[in-house]
Amino acid sequence: MEKGVIIEKINNFLVDEFEVESEAILPEANLKDTLxxxxxxxxxxxxxxxxNFGVKLVSDDFINVDTLQNFYDLIENKLG
Structure with missing residues (x-):
């Protein structure tokens, strides 16, 4: 899956499921603060x-995930 598709899919469910304002979804945004x-x-x-992606995540996966960009990278790596 291409990175742009991953980012779009993540952003869409952040807006739909977590009611995050689309303007707040920036790669440098802090994941916990934004969500x-x-x-x-x-x-x-x-x-x-x-x-959405068919990947299994555990709490240890989030140790170094501070920003949305880190989150995008985590999903991309899990898919790769």
């Missing part, structure tokens, strides 16, 4: 990724 994740939201995010 305002609590523990339940984090579980929803993992489920959404698995459903």
């Amino acid at each position: 305002e994740l609590d523990s339940l939201d984090f579980v929803d995010l993992v489920v959404a990724i698995e459903a």
